[in-house]
Amino acid sequence: KEFKLKRPWLEALFKKETPTVKAVDDVSFEIKRGETLGIVGESGSGKTTMGRSILRLIEPTSGKIIFDGYDLLGLSKNNLRKARKDFQIIFQDPMASLNPYMKIGKIVSHPLEIHNIGSKTEQKERVLSIFEKVNLIPAKEFFNRYPKQLSGGQRQRVVIARALITNPKFIVADEPTAMLDVSVRSQILKLMIDIKEEFGLTYLFITHDLASAKYICDRIGVMYLGKIVEMANTYDLFTNPLHPYTQILMSAVPIPDPNIKRKKLMPKGEIPSATKIPKGCRFHPRCPFAKDICKEQEPKLKDVGGRFVACHLIDES
Numbered sequence: 001k002e003f004k005l006k007r008p009w010l011e012a013l014f015k016k017e018t019p020t021v022k023a024v025d026d027v028s029f030e031i032k033r034g035e036t037l038g039i040v041g042e043s044g045s046g047k048t049t050m051g052r053s054i055l056r057l058i059e060p061t062s063g064k065i066i067f068d069g070y071d072l073l074g075l076s077k078n079n080l081r082k083a084r085k086d087f088q089i090i091f092q093d094p095m096a097s098l099n100p101y102m103k104i105g106k107i108v109s110h111p112l113e114i115h116n117i118g119s120k121t122e123q124k125e126r127v128l129s130i131f132e133k134v135n136l137i138p139a140k141e142f143f144n145r146y147p148k149q150l151s152g153g154q155r156q157r158v159v160i161a162r163a164l165i166t167n168p169k170f171i172v173a174d175e176p177t178a179m180l181d182v183s184v185r186s187q188i189l190k191l192m193i194d195i196k197e198e199f200g201l202t203y204l205f206i207t208h209d210l211a212s213a214k215y216i217c218d219r220i221g222v223m224y225l226g227k228i229v230e231m232a233n234t235y236d237l238f239t240n241p242l243h244p245y246t247q248i249l250m251s252a253v254p255i256p257d258p259n260i261k262r263k264k265l266m267p268k269g270e271i272p273s274a275t276k277i278p279k280g281c282r283f284h285p286r287c288p289f290a291k292d293i294c295k296e297q298e299p300k301l302k303d304v305g306g307r308f309v310a311c312h313l314i315d316e317s
């Protein structure tokens with residue numbers, strides 16, 4: 001039944017069309033078993049949406065996500081629930097991702113209950129052994145603590161323990177150190193490297209912190225406004241960034257040598273809204289090297305000697 005809203009501004013609000021946002025657009029890449037692939041970029045670049053879409057925590061509208069030979073988008077809810085034990089996520093904010101009313105032993109054993117893995121005694125033993133691996137020692141004491149009784153670093157160790165408990169193959173780590181003190185960050189990164197070796201893990205490591213990415217990643221993809229603009233192995237990306245946006249990001253990384261001076265490049269303005277994607281190259285309104293073609297044609301991601309770059313300038317060089 002139709003009715004008229006009394007306040008005109010309310011009417012206008014309801015009539016307003018919701019803008020479509022393509023937070024991740026036509027992105028395609030592979031992650032090899034045992035590899036750590038980093039995804040870097042500013043806030044609003046789409047990296048978190050992409051990480052969550054891969055795990056179907058956000059449902060992608062189209063595409064394929066092939067994991068171990070099967071397409072995750074083709075799985076029914078029931079089969080997806082079963083498959084979830086093979087892939088896990090480490091969230092950015094450990095406090096927000098842990099139930100404050102549950103003891104951490106219970107939080108970490110919960111995935112085992114969901115997947116019906118082991119008896120109660122076996123589940124507890126597994127939790128205690130994982131606590132030791134992530135350095136929550138003495139494990140028996142930590143088992144009965146609540147999240148609020150832990151430091152930020154210890155909480156993130158709990159989140160990592162929960163991600164490991166089902167013995168997964170693949171972990172999306174979404175800014176796992178962003179909420180931690182600088183002194184604790186390196187400990188958590190070191191822990192992630194250690195457990196990767198021990199558990200044979202593969203990581204997608206999402207971050208805006210280039211120093212962390214350099215420390216932990218084998219390869220890095222740079223995202224800008226929903227697209228990957230450059231992807232290369234970590235060494236090449238840091239020593240010879242090709243895309244202007246990557247060059248700008250790299251110029252902001254401090255060099256721990258006072259004798260080496262590097263010119264800091266600045267992009268023009270702010271990153272545009274994902275509802276107003278610029279025509280042509282998405283970076284052109286901010287790019288210091290933009291040419292006429294950049295305003296009209298979107299550059300494709302091209303193979304440039306084993307690395308991938310999306311920029312019209314690369315054709316010229």
Ligand code: SF4
Pocket residue numbers: 243244245281282283284285287288289290291294299310311312313
């Ligand atoms: Fe800059 Fe043009 Fe390259 Fe885009 S395509 S990054 S605007 S030079």
